[in-house]
Amino acid sequence: MIAGMLWIVVQLRRKASARSIPLGADTLTSLHFYRAELERQRDALNNVWPWYLAPLVPAFAAYSVAYAVRMAHPSIPDAFPHPMSWTRLAVLDIITAAIFVGLWKLNQRAARRLQRKIDELNGAH
Secondary structure: OHHHHHHHHHHHHHHHOOOOOOOOOOHHHHHHHHHHHHHHHHHHHHOHHHHHHHHHHHHHHHHHHHHHHHHHOOOOOOOOOOOOOHHHHHHHHHHHHHHHHHHHHHHHHHHHHHHHHHHHHHHHO
């Protein structure tokens, strides 16, 4: 989980952090810079699975497998404070998957909003 989070932080900085406009830029250069920034951020939001969501999947999968192994082998010392039933584990996995899909959809929505701004800039130019 920690490795996945670190990967996400690095990718957020690389793909989606705000950049500074070049000093002394004229209006047209500023407009081109702004459009390029919107496009870069739109592209990052449109493609969140490989760099934002997928790095967390192994940790959640390992957590789920660990609970499943514990439930399948009751002789293993109780490492988990609250034993879980198969139904509760399935519900937890479904909720986790729904959160991932929800985050993906929210990012797609934000990308569409950025695209509308880009389209407005293209129409004004």
